[in-house]
Amino acid sequence: MVFTLGAMSPGPSLAVVLRNTISGGRKQGIATGIGHGIGFGIYAFTAALGLATALSVHSGVEVLLKWGGTLILLWLGITFLSHAINGPKDTDGLVEIESSGATGFLQGFFIAIFNPKILAWMLALYSPFIEADVVLSTLIGMGILGMVIDGTWYVTVASFLSKGDTINTIRRKAHVVDGAMGVLMFVFAGLLVTGAL
Numbered sequence: 001m002v003f004t005l006g007a008m009s010p011g012p013s014l015a016v017v018l019r020n021t022i023s024g025g026r027k028q029g030i031a032t033g034i035g036h037g038i039g040f041g042i043y044a045f046t047a048a049l050g051l052a053t054a055l056s057v058h059s060g061v062e063v064l065l066k067w068g069g070t071l072i073l074l075w076l077g078i079t080f081l082s083h084a085i086n087g088p089k090d091t092d093g094l095v096e097i098e099s100s101g102a103t104g105f106l107q108g109f110f111i112a113i114f115n116p117k118i119l120a121w122m123l124a125l126y127s128p129f130i131e132a133d134v135v136l137s138t139l140i141g142m143g144i145l146g147m148v149i150d151g152t153w154y155v156t157v158a159s160f161l162s163k164g165d166t167i168n169t170i171r172r173k174a175h176v177v178d179g180a181m182g183v184l185m186f187v188f189a190g191l192l193v194t195g196a197l
Helices: 002-008 012-057 061-085 101-113 116-126 136-161 166-172 174-194
Strands: none
Touching: 002 116, 002 136, 002 174, 012 101, 012 116, 012 136, 061 116, 061 174
16 A cells, blocks of 8 residues: 555656656557656665665664664655645646657656655665564565556556546646655654554
8 A cells, every 4th residue: 555655656657657648649658657666666666675674784773774664754754745736736837758668667667766755765664664683575576566567557558648638637636645654654754763663
């Protein structure tokens, strides 16, 4: 559920998928979604591996990760809620670009790899679940889960956006998704502090 809501959160990744779907059609948008999913999967695996390595090196890292994850969750919650409070954004004036399927794939891949919001998300999401003795197969599973959910979401978005006037409806509801994400971040921060998560 958290991976799905994270993928649905409006940001640079969604903007690239929207732009490429509008300018290049279904094929372009789907290629961007697949590229983003693969990039996100690599990011998810790397973040999980990094956390597991840090935990195995020093036992105090767990406390640091707990409070660091809490702060990141609070920061994300404030950010998402501030976007939600601003209300719906103007849906006019999307920038259109010309690009090929391969270019769209690379754009999706690199926006996932170089998006700092994804790193913050991974650290906050993984810190309660990763232990020092986690096995490699679990880390690979986390990466694959992230890749499948993220890629499926963006491919689905591209597929739906390439039909009719759906894009403006989704963009008008971006503040609702942001609001839900903001509340969820505060809930997870509270669970993390109390040890319930």
